[in-house]
Amino acid sequence: MTKTPTNWTHRDDAMVEHMIRRGASRRDLLKMLMASGVGVAAGGSLLMRATTAVAATPVSGGSLRAAGWSSSTADTLDPAKASLSTDYVRCCSVYNRLTFLDEHGEVQMELADDIATDDAQTWQITLKSGVTFHDGKTLTADDVVYSLKRHLDPAVGSKVNSIAKQMTEISKVDDKTVKIVLAAANADLPTILALHHFMIVADGTTDFTKANGTGAFVMETFEPGVKSVGVKNTNYWKPEGPYLDSFEFFAISDNNARVNALMSGDIQLAASINPRSMRLLKGNSNVATSVTTSGNYTNLNMRLDLNPGDKAGFVEGMKYLINREAIQKSVFRGLAEIANDQPVSSANRYHNPNLKPREFDPEKAKALFDKAGLLGTEIPIVASDAATASVDMATIVQQSGDQIGMKFKVDRVPSDGYWSNYWLKAPVHFGNINPRPTPDILFSLLYASDAPWNESQYKSPKFDKMLVEARGALDDAKRKEIYWEMQEMVANEAGTAIPVYISNVDALSSKVGGLKPNPLGGMMGYAFAEYVWLNA
């Protein structure tokens, strides 16, 4: 950057303060300020005004209309096939899981009464009693066994087949208890069972054009690609039933249209809006925003086994060339946390805080590229709108490259079929990873030698060994120490550059109460329907 941008303008201060008023947790804020280099003294004054959060008492009744950002004919009521936010919202409202994660990432019990294990390999799950499905059938262990086993059947096409594979034995002990034996010890089973795909369906269900779950709402209408309407489940087993009478969920893919629909009052909740639209909302008093830093990120992957990734120094040079501050400020308008090139975000207990992100140093990058003999050669970077903001990020990398004589060519490809044709395949390309509750899932999915999504083909036997060791470790301190070291290894050796963790911004009418951030994603981990209410 010839001229380092100086004016972190007053507008952005106002925005940060605006974020506080809406109940962003204190810890998020601190991290945000630290990462963006704003002096603590200046930050102090901002905090004072945050404490006057409004006392919140739930009100029942009313019907809410919410809009996500994408839906298509591929929408489904089958939790195993759920792939988009619209599917997750629908499943959360109609089904329940054995466990769920609260706003602080702690595991809470839902359908399960208790989950016990002594060696983290064989687990005993006892179910709550008095829980009935919408069609009146009471919940039994058979339903749980059926729901978990179906993920192994390829005909179902389950998204979590690779995770479910570790459950070698799923058996019914009696009507109220289920036994699960894992291939190898894994202390995170309770957190895994909190994933949306492990919702519990009635035994033997195959037709998913209708939904028969135990959840807070009964699915009244479901038109794939159009809309779905849920009506309050009167005999809901939870003591505090859903506050809303009904809720309607559909998608408005155009960000501007979604924001305008909220501002004109047609909808009460607009999911994941573009950070640039924050400026529109601030001026409007009856609209608020809810920001969650849940660990979603768009990363630059450089295949270590293909040219130019295989050239020594290229990956490290790229990590120095990425201007994380520019990406945070101009692409995400400050609504992102600068990351240190590893997947475990600050929202996770095991985040390694003393692993400093690489500072932006074009000269060092130039030296590395020179050593790798790549100065001046044209290097294509594949980007697409399928990976959030990847095109803008690619442009920023291209600009930094121009300064030091590196020629990057940005190949913008259609989002249609991006995940099957370009992701994992192009030598240098962008990917996008949704938040996962545990480092174990992240590392086994992304960085293990046999990982299905090993974006940069990072192969390290030492890493694999540590992964298995950490998985079985029951002593939390030991586990944290291993995960911290693994994070350093990924940051320094893997071919994936992760510039920022993207904060998810949901905009909602000020009449909506009870929406809290959640590590599993925006809209309160997609389970907002059950917990929010409409003030008069």
Next chain:
Amino acid sequence: MTDKALSFRLPTPRNLGYSFNWVGRIGLLVILFWAVVAIIGPEIAPYPPGEIVNWDYFTPMSHDYLLGTDYLGRDVLSRILMGARYTVGIALVSVFLACAGGVILGMVAAVVGGWFDMILSRLLDAFNGIPSLLFGLVTVAAVGSSIPVLVLTLAAIYLPGSYRFARALSVNVNTMDFVTVARARGERTPYLILREIFPNILGPVLADLGLRFVFIVLVLSGLSFLGLGVQPPNADWGALVRENIEGLSLGAPAILFPSVAIASLTISVNMFIDNLPTKIRDRS
């Protein structure tokens, strides 16, 4: 030497033997302006088109950023100057390809007639039936994306329309006696088309070309959005409008000026074509 220069009269249309009203002249002036910008644009741009010059976005017009900054904080003026080359260049080449192809095929179909005309018309009607989105995606998938591919795709999308229009005109001219006389002389189809029919359908065909140019400028950004053609950091004007659409509610110059640029180009092209210079024949 100087007196020769003095006597050199300005080549106004009048003394070149053409009558050219002021509406047409304004249109021509604006077109020439944008053509010059398209050629020298990137060189005179104050900042490199892709560079982020300001943290703030959608800033108003200011001293160092004459037309403010766009959604990423890049200088709007430099991006418009860079965009001119793409919009003017690609749109002009595609519209000429589409109309040339359409007119030639239309004339041949009208003159040759019979089964050739029937089959060609049905094929191009069928081609119109395929949605341009599917066609764009297939092209990107099959051939990859580059400027030539973008130009050919645009030309292919608009060829059937200009074919239908040119064929209808040529069929009328084909029934005239001077074509029959030429046929009776033994002339072959190429001569009939180029010298007898084409001069008589040139006027309406140009008007159609003007309209098609407008559509192409707009569809151009749609296809780039699909990933076909102009790659970042460069962008045509349509893409500039599309990527800065959020600025609309803020009334940001980042969206107003590209739209003004598009409007000025398309309106002036049509104003010029509707008022072409006509040779003074001195007849009432």
Next chain:
Amino acid sequence: MLRSLTTWMLVGQRLAIALLTLVIVSFAVFFATELLPGDVAQILLGQAATPEAVAGLRKAMGLDEPAILRFLGWLAGLLHGDLGTSYVNHMAVAQLIGDRLVNSLKLAGITTLVSVPVSLVLGISAAMWRGSILDRVVTVLTISVISVPEFMVATLAVLIFAVWLGWLPALSYAADTSSFTAILKAYAMPVITLTFVVSAQMIRMTRAAVIETINTPYVEMALLKGARRSRMVLRHALPNALGPIANAIALSLSYLVGGVIIVETIFNYPGVAKLMVDAVSTRDLPLIQSCAMIFCVSYLSLITLADLIAILSNPRLRR
């Protein structure tokens, strides 16, 4: 009026040609979809598309038989009205398309009712007072309207009427359609946007066609019989200009079914255009084919209708 043989033969010939075109389009769309990389199984699994998961799903969905056979099967099904079932959500394609087609036709219908009269009035009056201020204003207006990108017109309309003024709902489909005024308010903005986009071409063509017929001897004869300008244009010039005008209207309206993807997205209006986009992105062959057929049928029927109007409006051809 249509009793004579030649007119029926003409109509019959037209229908035969339309059918032939339909078949060509169907095959063209099939080969185009085959060219697209990836298939339903890969797209559905998305990021979780490991090789064996894809193979398993493909077998389960019965996608392993060659594509050409599945396409011919679908075509055979079409003969007796069965549009097949969608690969992606196993619902009958007919049911999927059903109400969305009704929505598309409703929007297209209302837009036609609004844009055609407006265009005719503007086109004819511009021709009637050719060279006057009105004529220049209409000409410059039409050019400037079509040079504004469609998504900008739509977004601007939402901003002004829904957000700032709050008169109209931002989302047309989601709005309640209880009272008639509610329906009007719900459809107002998409219809305004589409009218902007569609009427420009119609105005220009109407103006050109009417100007051409105004310079004919029989219109001058009407003038010499003492007819005023309006009677001269409406009773004498316009009826003979119906042919080219009908053609221009047909071409513009055919855009209303297939080309309105942008309006459908911005106003969240579930029509067939958005359905086609979903179908293509999920490589859902039966759905793609059915949507392509709908676009083609609407395009061809509009063109054939325009030709028939041209024939009926001219007694010499009607016989």
Next chain:
Amino acid sequence: MSTPLVSVRDLKIGATTDSGRHVEIIKGVSFDIAPGEIVALIGESGSGKTTIALSLMGHTRTGCRIEGGEIRLGANTVTAMSEGQRAEIRGTEVSYVPQSAAAAFNPSQRIMDQVIEITAIHKLMPRDAAEKKAVELFRALALPHADTIGSRYPHQVSGGQLQRLSAAMALIGDPKLVIFDEPTTALDVTTQIEVLRAFRSVMEKGGMAGVYVSHDLAVVAQIADRIIVLKGGEIQEEGATQQILDAPAHPYTRELLAAFEPVLHKPLEFDDADHQPPILEVRNLSAGYGPIRNGEPGAKILKDINFALERGRNLGVIGESGSGKSTLARAVAGILPPYRGEVLVDGFQQEASLAQRSKEQLRHAQIVFQLADTALNPAQSIETILGRPLTFYHGMKGKAREARVIELLDMVRLPANLRHRLPSELSGGQKQRINLARALAAEPQLILCDEITSALDTVVAAAIIDLLKELQRELRLSYMFISHDLSTVEAICDDVLVMYKGEVVERLPAAKMSTDATHPYSQLLVSSVPKLDTGWLSGLEQDPALLERFGNR
């Protein structure tokens, strides 16, 4: 002399060309029309006669403006009235009968609606009264099926009937003045008589005044009381009809009259004419239009035509519209391939369709069409039009070609500098000469002339005929001359074929045509040609049986 119905004082009409130059079309014209009097305006096309007639209704064609003088019609001063007021008097005070009725009727409206439109515009009477009045007028104008013809469309009635219907349209509003703008030029001779008779009887009964615009003195002689001769927008001479016919004062009037003297054609003697094969021979030629089904087209036009044309002689083909004479020319040229019979040019058998004929065969026979406006490409300059056949047939280029073009222009008596102009800038006569020059460029042996003089004024037509004869002498050409006008055929042809409904009814030497034609249809044709004396029309008796059989009522 009671006060005149119409008085025109020093009328000036001008126009500005696209180069901004002001041109004066009518240079100060003054005349009067008494109530009930019929005045004729005679002159070549471009003499301003139609412009003056239209100005009486306050109407000027695009680009022209009334710039001076005054027109008074009854109590209204037309030149001082606004467009609205002028519209009031059109149809009620003064009405107009168009030149080509076929083009002046709106093709998509029924005839009755258009005929009674004047009553609707000016709200003269309720619809049923108007319809009854129209039917009476139809009967007065001797129209067949008077009470049902109104419900038909314009394309369902013949040219002659349309012309009479346009008269009814003009008279429905009982105007004081009726303007006839060359109503019979586009009609056949036999139809022309019926139309003239109808006009005269209706005008006499109604006692209306009339302005009859024409270039045909013989027709005008039958109907007008006074004649005004116009040239270049100025009155040359004015006087009673008989006085103009007998003692023309102005040289231009004499020239107009001279064009009517029948010029007898002296066949040329070529020394080696006898032992050469006939330039054109046609044996049982049959042709038609429409899709061919088992060897025969839908509409059969020509039935079994046989004739031969010796080199150096001219064959005339005469017949009314619908007799198939134009189809014969197209069949011979190969434009419309005959489905039976042969065509031999200079003894060589010609292929049916011109596409198979060799360039040399095509060069020998050239065709010249009637309407020069559609026969010359409006977008090409004269030099390109004439140059193309030179390059095509003789491969001439550059200087040689330009020189030959100038020669051709000189051959057809046109100035060399004309070659840079566009067809639209030439007069009708000049365009027809260019048509001829293009045919000559191929240096053919035979030229098929398809009604090349019927669209021209008599004086210009006569000049074209003289030119054809000179060219025949210089270049040893032969002509097949197709026309519906007997006097033209007599002026140039040696023999004449009379055609009626696709068949040759009689063949005889042109000289004997008017005296001893045997076939009744030929006799009807001969008797229908108007003569230069005012009493001819009223004295004409034609055998009603003949009229019934042959005249297309």
